Amino acid sequence: MPSTVEQLNPSRVKLTVEIPFSDLQPHLSKAYREIAQSVTIPGFRKGKVPNAVIDQRFGRGAVLQEAINAALPTAYSEAVEANQLIPLGDPEVEITKLEDGDLVEFVAEVDVRPELELPAFSTLSATVPVLADLDSEVDSRIEMMRERFATSTDVERAAAAGDVVTIDLTGSRDGESLPDATAEGVTYTIGSGGMLDGLDEAVTGLSAGESADFSSVLVGGPLTGEQADIHVTVTKVSQLQLPELDDEFAQLVSEFDTVDEMKADLASGVEQMLRYDQLNDARDKVLEDLVGKVDFELPAKLLASETEARRTQINDQLKRAGLTLERYLESTDEEADTPEEFWVLVDSRAEQSLRAQILLDSIADAHQVGVEQAELTDLIVRKAQSNGTTPEQELQHMMDHNHMSAWMQEIRRNKSLGLLLIEATVTDSEGAPVDVAPEVIESDEAEEAQAAEALADEQDAAAEATLEADDAAAVADADQDEVTKA
DSSP, X not given: OOEEEEEEETTEEEEEEEEEHHHHHHHHHHHHHHHHHHOOOTTSOTTOOOHHHHHHHHOHHHHXXXXXXXXXXXXXXXXXXXXXXXXXXXXXXXXXXXXXXXXXXXXXXXEBOOOOOOOOGGGOEEEEOOOOOHHHHHHHHHHHHHHHTOEEEEOSSOOOTTOEEEEEEEEEETTEEEEEEEXXXXXXXXXXXXXXXXXXXXXXXXXXXXXXXXXXXXXXXXXXXXXXXXXXEEEEEEEEEOOOOSHHHHHHHSSOSSHHHHHHHHHHHHHHHHHHHHHHHHHHHHHHHHHHHOOOOOOHHHHHXXXXXXXXXXXXXXXXXXOOHHHHHHHSOOSOSSHHHHHHHHHHHHHHHHHHHHHHHHHHHHTTOOOOHHHHHHHHHHHHHHHTOOHHHHHHHHHHTTOHHHHHHHHHHHHHHHHHHHHSEEEETTSOBOOOOOOOOOOOOHHHHHHHHHHHHHHHHHHHHHHHHHHHHHHHHHHHHHHHHO
């Protein structure tokens, strides 16, 4: 099937494709059969209407259009493959020539992945924070466990730091009560934070039945971010009593018999978590370094679609939370101070993310990165654990929404990022090298192993049907609207 390609710019091409009438004929015959089956014409049995009668009644052009719509996806896919293009979106298709009995010609303009010159991975580098002190982290977690199992005793004295107080809060502004800023029977540990600024100072030194007034910015609810006058009354003061850190406590909160065994296991888990966080930080920064070293033109349409999707998602999340963007910015540590600055930041992040995806896809292709079934199974199991579902439910979700290709691409990108890390130089903020070699973590959890084993059989049965659905969806998206309009 003859085709030519014209480079419009580094990231967009125009394909001109000819479909010989011999290739169109099977689709034309099918179109006639389907029309004959769907119409009733006096004097002819259903399905036996001659082609000439269909042409007379409905027009030859309608039949040709039906056949072209059916033939175009295959012709487009073959032209893309023949010219070794990697489309980054749906094409804009236009029929430019229709010679009945001879050929059909169409042009398809589409964004494509530009040619990229990747730097040597050994030139990439990243600096990550030093690992937190392991002993301090373990002590902190043990203290949290002790607080979780603490008991409280009511005391008849003034509240002090570390005490648990039960309080009633009433908010007002200019003397007018604010129902959305009123609460009763709230339990609060003095010094724990997370509530109103100024609350610790207001309740410290108060006994049960005493009150204080202060001003603060409201957090949570429809009045988030607004200033209000707060009247707080302490109704009860309780003193926390932490359990002793002994073997009895270790047996209560863990599977171990002694404190030393519990601490050793906790230290192992904390160290693994700290190193995992450090590895993730390294991955982000190495990828950021790569994006900064490779300059290329992004397809404008693709970038616009990505930024619009992000803006829509953020607006939807704010709406569900009952927040305006201004209130959100007042209550978070975002780098932006104004809505205008925030959207500029969002658009910049969208662009960097898109650049990173294109680069990782290029690396995956250059290094022929593949995906094993076991890797897809592992991803499904991890998604199930993250979403609180079963692996079977995630597999069904993947099939129902044609996510297999996207999830496999996610795996390929992660593996490409792993290739970067192997050769990149990663140090901590003190200059010490950081080991970012991928580690294989074997799970001892029988349920996860059983889930993975069960999924393997189901995936074998589902993969072919899912891939067929992916192909059908891609074909429909590629040409349906444009061809129908033509």
